[in-house]
Amino acid sequence: xxxxGGPDREVLEDWDTPPTYRRREDGSVACWDFYGGTLEGIRExxxxxxxxxxxxxxxxxxxxxASNHRYDTADYLRIDPLLGDERSFRALCVDAAEHGIxxxxxxxxxxxxxxxxxxxxxxxYAEPGAWQGDASxxxxxxxxxxxxxxxxxxxxQNLPSIRSDCDAxxxxxxxRSGVIRHWLRQGARGWRLDVADELTDxxxxxxxxxxxxxxxxxxxxxxVWEDASHKMAYGKLRQYFQGAExxxxxxxxxxxxxxxxxxxxxxxGELAARLEELRENYPRDNFYSALNLLGSHDRERLFTVLxxxxxxxxxxxxERATYRLTDDQAGLAKARLWVAALxxxxxxxxxxxxYGDERGVxxxxxxxxxxxxxxxxxxxxxxxxxxxxxxxRKTLSYVLVDGEFEPFSSGDDAFGFWRRAAASxxxxxxxxxxxxxxxxxxxxxLSDARTVRVPVGGLQVTDVVSxxxxxxxxxxxxxxxxxLGTAVLHFHEPERLxxxxxxxxxxxxHITSVPNGGWPGTLGAPARRFVDWLAAGGQKYWQVLPVxxxxxxxxxxxxxxxFAGNLGLLEQPEDETLAKxxxxxxxxxxxxxxxENDYWLTPYATFRAAKxxxxxxxxxxxxxxxxxxxxHLAEDPKLRQAVEAERRLQYEFQREWDDxxxxxxxxxxxxxxxxxxxxxxxxxxxWSEPDIFDLDEHGYPHRTAGAPADAFSPDGQNWGNPxxxxxxxxxxxxxxxxxxFGRALALYDVVRLDHFIGFSSYYAIPAGKGASEGAYAFGPxxxxxxxxxxxxxxxxxxxxxxxxxTPAVRALMTTTGFPGMDVAQFSDGDxxxxxxxxxxxxxxxxxxxxQTLAGxxxxxxxxxREEAVELADDIxxxxxxxxxxxxxxxxxDVLGLGDEARMNVPGVASGNWTWVADDAAxxxxxxxxxxxxxxxxxxxx
Numbered sequence: 001x002x003x004x005g006g007p008d009r010e011v012l013e014d015w016d017t018p019p020t021y022r023r024r025e026d027g028s029v030a031c032w033d034f035y036g037g038t039l040e041g042i043r044e045x046x047x048x049x050x051x052x053x054x055x056x057x058x059x060x061x062x063x064x065x066a067s068n069h070r071y072d073t074a075d076y077l078r079i080d081p082l083l084g085d086e087r088s089f090r091a092l093c094v095d096a097a098e099h100g101i102x103x104x105x106x107x108x109x110x111x112x113x114x115x116x117x118x119x120x121x122x123x124x125y126a127e128p129g130a131w132q133g134d135a136s137x138x139x140x141x142x143x144x145x146x147x148x149x150x151x152x153x154x155x156x157q158n159l160p161s162i163r164s165d166c167d168a169x170x171x172x173x174x175x176r177s178g179v180i181r182h183w184l185r186q187g188a189r190g191w192r193l194d195v196a197d198e199l200t201d202x203x204x205x206x207x208x209x210x211x212x213x214x215x216x217x218x219x220x221x222x223x224v225w226e227d228a229s230h231k232m233a234y235g236k237l238r239q240y241f242q243g244a245e246x247x248x249x250x251x252x253x254x255x256x257x258x259x260x261x262x263x264x265x266x267x268x269g270e271l272a273a274r275l276e277e278l279r280e281n282y283p284r285d286n287f288y289s290a291l292n293l294l295g296s297h298d299r300e301r302l303f304t305v306l307x308x309x310x311x312x313x314x315x316x317x318x319e320r321a322t323y324r325l326t327d328d329q330a331g332l333a334k335a336r337l338w339v340a341a342l343x344x345x346x347x348x349x350x351x352x353x354x355y356g357d358e359r360g361v362x363x364x365x366x367x368x369x370x371x372x373x374x375x376x377x378x379x380x381x382x383x384x385x386x387x388x389x390x391x392x393r394k395t396l397s398y399v400l401v402d403g404e405f406e407p408f409s410s411g412d413d414a415f416g417f418w419r420r421a422a423a424s425x426x427x428x429x430x431x432x433x434x435x436x437x438x439x440x441x442x443x444x445x446l447s448d449a450r451t452v453r454v455p456v457g458g459l460q461v462t463d464v465v466s467x468x469x470x471x472x473x474x475x476x477x478x479x480x481x482x483x484l485g486t487a488v489l490h491f492h493e494p495e496r497l498x499x500x501x502x503x504x505x506x507x508x509x510h511i512t513s514v515p516n517g518g519w520p521g522t523l524g525a526p527a528r529r530f531v532d533w534l535a536a537g538g539q540k541y542w543q544v545l546p547v548x549x550x551x552x553x554x555x556x557x558x559x560x561x562x563f564a565g566n567l568g569l570l571e572q573p574e575d576e577t578l579a580k581x582x583x584x585x586x587x588x589x590x591x592x593x594x595x596e597n598d599y600w601l602t603p604y605a606t607f608r609a610a611k612x613x614x615x616x617x618x619x620x621x622x623x624x625x626x627x628x629x630x631x632h633l634a635e636d637p638k639l640r641q642a643v644e645a646e647r648r649l650q651y652e653f654q655r656e657w658d659d660x661x662x663x664x665x666x667x668x669x670x671x672x673x674x675x676x677x678x679x680x681x682x683x684x685x686x687w688s689e690p691d692i693f694d695l696d697e698h699g700y701p702h703r704t705a706g707a708p709a710d711a712f713s714p715d716g717q718n719w720g721n722p723x724x725x726x727x728x729x730x731x732x733x734x735x736x737x738x739x740x741f742g743r744a745l746a747l748y749d750v751v752r753l754d755h756f757i758g759f760s761s762y763y764a765i766p767a768g769k770g771a772s773e774g775a776y777a778f779g780p781x782x783x784x785x786x787x788x789x790x791x792x793x794x795x796x797x798x799x800x801x802x803x804x805x806t807p808a809v810r811a812l813m814t815t816t817g818f819p820g821m822d823v824a825q826f827s828d829g830d831x832x833x834x835x836x837x838x839x840x841x842x843x844x845x846x847x848x849x850x851q852t853l854a855g856x857x858x859x860x861x862x863x864x865r866e867e868a869v870e871l872a873d874d875i876x877x878x879x880x881x882x883x884x885x886x887x888x889x890x891x892x893d894v895l896g897l898g899d900e901a902r903m904n905v906p907g908v909a910s911g912n913w914t915w916v917a918d919d920a921a922x923x924x925x926x927x928x929x930x931x932x933x934x935x936x937x938x939x940x941x
Contacts, residue, residue, distance in 0.1 A: 001081065005122025006066050006115045006158075007032050011082075016374070019367040020321050032068045035372045039084035039092045050099040051764070051777040052383075053390035057096060058104040058192060058221075058352065060297055062089070065113055069297070069366070071194065072113030072159055076172065076179040086186060093187020100727060102189035104219065107180070109173055109207075110198040111153040111161045119150075119160050130160075141166050153198075164200050173203075174210040184214040192291075196222030196246065197233040204245040221291055224249040229281035241286045248289035251349055253278060255294055258343055259305055261415060262336050262444055268409035275407045275417070279348070288348050288402055294340055295354030297370060301363040302354070303382070306340060307333035312364040320364045330379075332446075333360070335484045337382060339442050341389035342486050346419065346440045348405045351393070358386040387776065391761060391808030392464065392488060395781055395815070399438050410452045413445040414481060432457030433491035440488050443481035452479045452487075459491045462839075464810040469839050488807065496817030497785050499794035501750065501842070501886050504540025505938040506672065507929075508848065509891035510556075510903070511544055511569050515919035523656040524571030528663050533922060535667035537929030538939035542664065543672035543888055545848060546754075547657070547747065554913035555904075557676040557754065558721060560608070561684040563600035563743050565653030574649060581648045593651050599739060600684075601647060606634045607684035609642035618682040620699040627699065629688040657747065672798065672888075673748030675740070677755040677762075678705045678721035685736075686722060692736055694723040696767065703764040706771050710804070713907055716771025723764045726780050734780065734787050741788050741795075749796065753818070756799035759784065760809045785816050798842055802826070813840075819886070823847060824879050825856050832861070832871065835878040843884035845876050845893045848903040852892040855899030869896045880936035887938065894929055895921050 003009065008031040015035060022030045039062070049057065061070035064078045079085050084092075093103050114121040118138045120129025128136040130144075142160050143151040153159040162169050173179045180191060191211060193199060199207075204222070211218045222240060224231060228249045231238045240246045253274065261271040279287055295302035300312060307329035312320050325333060337360070344351045356371065359378030363369040393400050396419075404420035421436030432455045433439070443450045453476040461477050462469050465488050470477040479487050514521030514530040521527065534542055549559035549566050556566065570577055584590050594601060607619070610626050610633075619627060626633065634643045664671055679685045681701050686693050694702045701722035709716040729736060744751045753759070758779055765774035789795055799813060801820040813820055822837035823844045837843040845853045853876060857868035872893060880887050892901040895917065904912040933939045 001064075001124065003066055003115055003122065004124045009034065009066070011036055015372050016377075017372075018321065019363070019370050019372075021367050029067075032066070034068050034082055036082075037372065038082070039079070039088045043088075043092050043095050046095055046099045046101065048775065049101060051775050052358065052387060053394060053778060054353075055100055056102045056104055056189075056350075058291075059106060061106045061108055061194075066115040067113070069370070071108050072111075072116070073108050074113050074116035074118075077182060089183075090186050097187070103187060104190040104192055104221070105183055105188045106192050106194060107173075107207075108194040109162070109169075109203070110164075110195055111159045114158045114160055137168070141169050153195075164198075164203070170203055170206055174206040178210065180207055180210040181214040184211065184218060189215065189217075190219035190221065192221040192223065192250075193246075194223050196224050196240070196249070197231065197238070201236075201239045201245060204240075208245055219247050219289075220245070221248045221250065222246040225252045227253055227278065227281055228286075229278075229283075241283050246286070248286060248291055248350070250296075250352075251290040251292045254290070254292055254347065254349065255299075258294065258340060262306065262339055263308070264444060264446075267412035268415035268444070269412065271415050272407040272409045272417075275347070275405075279405055279407075290349040291352045292344055292347060292349035293352040293354065294344055295357040295369075297354070297366065299369065300365055301361055301369045302340065302357045303330075303333045303337065303360045303379075304362045304364060306336040307362075309364070315364075320368060323364065324362055330360070334379070334381060334385070338385050338389070339444065339484055339486060341386050342392070342440070342488070343442065345389040345393040346396075346400055346438070346488065347417070348402075348419075351390075353386065358383050387761075388806050388808065391778070391806060392811055394778060395760065395808045395811040396438055396488075396490070398782070399436055403438070411450065413448060414441060414443050414450045414452050416441040416452060416454070433459055433461070435459060435491065435493050437491045438488060439491070441479055441481060441486065443483060443485045445483050447483055449483060449485070450481045452481060453477065454479065454489065456491070460494060462490050462492070462810070462814040463487045464490055464807045464814060467805065467810045467838065488811070490811060490814045492814060492817070494817075495794070496815065497789040497795055498817035498819070499796040501796065501798075501819065502540060502670075503885040503938065505880060505933045505936065506539055506541025506543055506886065506888045507534060507537075507891050507894060508543040508844075508888050509917070510848070510913075511547065512913070513891065513903070513916050515917045515922045517919060518916065520568075520914075520916055522571045523569050523653075523660055526571075527660050530922075531660070531664045531667055531669055533926060533929075534669050537926060538933030539669060539929070540938070541670050541672050541750070541886065541888065543752070544674065546674045546676055548676075550913070551680060553909050556674075556913070558678070558680045558719070559683065560611075560680060561600070561604045562676075562679050562740055563597075564604045564684070565650055565657065567649050567653060569656075570649070570653060571656060577649060577652050578645055581652060584648055584651075590648075590651055593654060594647060597650075597654075600743070601650060602631055602634050602643075603629055603688035604684040605643045605646035605650070606639060607687055608646045609639040612642055613638055619687045620682075627687075661747075661749075670749035672750040672752055673744060674752045674754060675744050677753070677758045678719065678724075681720060681722050689736060692725050692728050692732070694725055694764070700767065702767055703777075704767065705758070706763050706765050706774055707803075708763055708774065709772060716774065717907060718765050718771045718774075723762065723777070724779075726778070730780065730783065734784050737780075737784055738788060738791055741792065745792060745796070750798060751796065752798040752800055754800050756801050756813075756818075756820075757803060757805065757809050760806070760812045781812060782815050785818075802847075821847075822884065823850070824875055825850055825853070825860075831875050831878070835875065835882060837879075837882050837884045841884060843879050843882050843887040845872075845879050845889050847890070849906050851899050852890065852897050852901055854893070854896055855902065858898065865898060868898070872896065877932070877936070880932055880938060887936070889932070891917055891922075894932070895925055 007029045010031055011034045024030045062083050063073050064075040064080045065072050079089055096103055112118045115124055117125040119131050121131045130136050130138045130142050141162050151161045153161050208220050211220055228240045257271050257274045260266045307325040356373055359374050360382035361371055399419045399421045406418040408416050417440055419438045439454050441452050456472050456477050465486055470479045512520040514526050516526040546556040547566050549561055549564055550556050551558045614622050696702045703723045705721045705723055706718040760779055761776045762779050763774050764777045797818045799818040799820050820841045822841035824831050824835055825846055853872035854868045857871040901915050903915050
C-alpha cells in the first residue's frame, strides 16, 4: 500500500544494518526502515525456537501499520502486508502448535495510528476516516479539539487516542466477529494488552469474556509497570486480579529488582523483601503466571545493561546509535547473564526471553534494541547460557513451575530462595528442606566469595550447577559461592527411582572378546568358561556391550534392531543352528516365546526376510508394497520361509542367553548390559514404527543424532541415526521405550544407558548438513523414567554421563538417582597421586571407547610400556580401593595390555570391535583378578 503522508518507508537490503531513526529537523522520524522479516520466516525457524525450549511466542503487533514498530495500528483485521497475510498467520499457528508452541498477540487498544483507516489523516484509505469529518463511522472514536487537533497518546498526534467510553470501538474489539475472537479463530492462543492502565476495567473484562468465549483456555496478559495488585491509574484502584480481567501481567517489578541487584544498586535483603512483597500481594495464580521479562522492546538490551553501559540519557543520539560494550564489559555481561538467566528460569512466573537476548545482542532503547536477529553471528556462548538455564527449569519443572516460594538473603551479596515441592510439605520440619525441594543461591559480588549455609533436614543434597555435594555440618549444607557464583541445590532421599547396586567388582568384556581359541567369543561354552573365571576371581559383575545385531562395521551401537539378539553370538553358525531346530514345529516353549515377543519379533523377522529378498538394500529403496510394515507381510509367500527361520534363530539366541544368565546367577555373577540410545535409519524399528522417528516423506532422517565439535572431533560427529519424535512418544506414553526397557531388563540384571545426556538434550543435525550446523534439542527428561519406575519398580540403571555434562544433566541424574560413570582416565587431577570418584557413581578404569589403562599411561605420562603397566596397576588398585560401591575394570586392564588391544576408536568406522582375549593370558591372570578383588575388599561373603 502506498501511503500518502507521514514518514517515508524503506525496505533495507542488508539484514545486518544497525537500526536507527532518520529524523527531520524537528526531531520527527523521516523514514521507517523495514528489514524484511515475515511470518513465513518465523515458520522456518520454529525448529530453533522449539530446540531452545520455547513454548509460547509473544509477537509484538503484526497488524497493518505505517511504522516499523506497528504500535500505530492502521487496521486491526488485516496482517501487515510486509509480514504476510491471514493465510500465513494461520499456517504459522498450525505449525507452531505442532512444535508445542502457542502464539500470543499484542493488542494496542487505547490508541491507533494517524495514518490508519480509522483516522485516515493523510487520505491513504478510500473510506472516510475520522479526519474526513462527521460522515465517518469512526468520528466518535476520537476526541477532537476546537483547533482541529485531537487527543493523542501522551499528546502524540501520530497516535490518536480512542475514547474510553466508545461502544462502537469496544464492539469492534470484543464482538462476535471482532478483533479478539477473529484472531483466536485463526489460531492465536491469547492476547497481551498494551498499556493496560489506560483501558477501563469494564473494557478489559469485555475483552476477557470475548477471549474465553472463543478459547476457554486462552490467556490475557496486561502490560502493567508496577505492582498490579493495588495499582492506582487515573485516580482509580484497578481490579486486574479480581477474577474478571487479567490472568497475568508483564512482571516489570521483578525485572527492575533483579537487574538492580545484579548491578549492585540494591542489596540481597532488599531484593528478597521486594519479591516477598509481590508474593504476599498477588493472588497465587496471578503471581505464578506473571511474565518474567528481563529484556523488551521498551527497554535497553539486557546484555547492554549487564555490561555496565552508561545511562543512555547521558549520551547523544549518535553515541547511543554506535555504542558497543568493550571486551571487558562484554565479559562482565556474560558472567552476569548466567546469574540473570538462572534467576529468571527458577523464580515463580513464566520466563519471557526477548529475541536476541540469547545471542547477546546489544542496544539502548528504541530503535537500538530492535536489531535484526543475528542468525549467522551473535554470541553463541550466550545461547548456551540461556539454554542451560532453560534446561534446568524443564528438568526440575515439578517444583520450579508451581512450587512454593520463600526468598531470603545472606548478607548484602548473597540472595537465595526455596522452591518447595508439594510432596515435601508434610515431610519437612520448620525451616528444613523436604524431599524434592530446590534452593537457588547467587552471589552478586564482583570481588568477594561468600559461603551460605542452608538447613538440610537429614536429606542428601546435590548442587546441580557444580555437580558436587556440599559439605554438611551440624545439619546445614555449606555452599561456597565465587564472585557471581551460583548454586542450585536439590534435596532428596537416598532412594529415588533407582535400584541399589550391591557392592562389588566387575570386568568389562564383550562376549565376542572372551577367550575362544583365537576365534570371536560366543554364547554357550566360551561364555560359561568366562563366568567360571569371573566367579573364581571374586567378581560380582560381568559388563557386556549391547547384544543386539551389529551394523556392517561390527558396531553393536547401530544395528538393525533394538530388541533382537545378535545371531553372531550363537555358539554354532546359523545354518547348523537352523538344522538343529528343524523339528521345532509347534513346541510349546517356542510358541510361547513367539507370542510373548511378537511386538518386536514379527517386525524384525519380516524386516530381515525382506532385506535378504532385496539384496540387503535399505528399506527406503524397497518396492512400495514392502516399504510400509504390516503384520500381514510376514505371510507374504516371498518372505514367509525366511520369517520363520529368523524367528527360530531368535528363539535359539534367547535360549542360549537365558542359559548363560542362569549359569551366571548360580555362581553369584550379575550381568550388566548396555543399551544404545539411538537406532539405525535402516532398522526394523524405524521401518515398523516410523511415526516415532524424525523422518522425511521418503523415510530418510529429517534430523540425525550426533555431537558438536570438541577437542577430540574438531568438526563434530554425525552418527546418521534418526532423532526421536519425543512429542509423539510422549503422546503414546512412551510405550515404545517402555517395551525397550522391559526387553533390556529381561536380558540383563543391570542396564547401562548409553549416551544418557541425550535423555536431557540431544544434538540434532538437519539432513544434508554438517555436524557444525546442528543444535541441541530437548529429550524426555524425568517423565520417561517416572513412567518406567511406575511400570517396573526400582530401576537398575547405570547412566553413561560422560562428555559435556550440563547442569540439566546433573539435575536429571540427581532426580532419578541413577549412578553415573566416573572414569579414572578422565580425572581432573593427576590420577597417579590419588583418585576419588564423584558421589553416586560406578568407578571405571576405562571403557570400550577409550584407551586401555596402560596405553593411557604411556601417552599421558610419556613413559615406556613396562613403566606404563606398573602405573596402570597402581591406578587400577586406587580405583578398586575407592568409596564407589561398584568398580568395573576392562579385561584389557586386568591383563595389563596396551592400546593394541583397544576395542573402539570413536569416529573411526573400520578396524574396531575385533579384539579377542588370549586364552592363556586370561588363565594366567586368574590369581591376579582374585587378588585385586580381595585386597580391595570387594569379595562379599
